[in-house]
Amino acid sequence: MVSVVGEMFCNPYTTELVVRRRRESLKKERYDVFDLSNNLIFTVDGGIWDIRRRRVLRDATGTPLLSMRTKGLITMRYNWEVYKGESTESEDLLFSAKEPNILSLKTSLDVTLPPNQNSTDIISSIEPDFRTFGRYIGSSFKLFEPIHNTLLAEVVHDFTWGGLIKGSYSFKVRVNPYVDFAFVVALLVIADDTSNLR
Secondary structure, eight states, X not given: OBOSSOGGGOOSSOEEEEEEEEEOSSSEEEEEEEETTOOEEEEEEEETTOTTOOEEEEETTOOEEEEEEEXXXXXXXXXXXXXXXXXXXXXXXXXXXXXXXXXXSSOEEEEEOOGGGSOOOGGGGTSOSEEEESOTGGGOOEEEETTTTEEEEEEEEOOOHHHHHHTOEEEEEEEOTTBOHHHHHHXXXXXXXXXXXX
């Protein structure tokens, strides 16, 4: 089981979610996440021009589940930290994500859990706990557990170009059984934001 945000977000079956992104203003954008019955599961909001790129993922009732922000000022290599709720305290850090290669034309992220959550396997000190490749564009986003090369989630349905021009688009993500889909959505938002900053 891959549970980062909480076991309540791990289903014993494949979960498919539709993520809809829209620009609310020049300074704000929002992601709405639905199940296939069009029930709202999560929202993600935040300011485009916030210097730390801060985003908050909330459940359908508006309760903050996690917050994402860049570590320090934006540099050539993007480094994100994700915390429980709206905390920024080190003891509430859920995971960090950074670009492993600033020269790559494709978005990829190395995802690392805090030391107390990491495996004690020696290999885990070399490899990140998880790795993403690609973007939602072209249905290329994939999340892996790299040590065993296990696919955990992937975008399976592409957006429309008309929506991209307007700053609003949607895509479908498939999350494998027992994988935390709140974690997957957070990584999708980070990958989206990182690729938009390129």
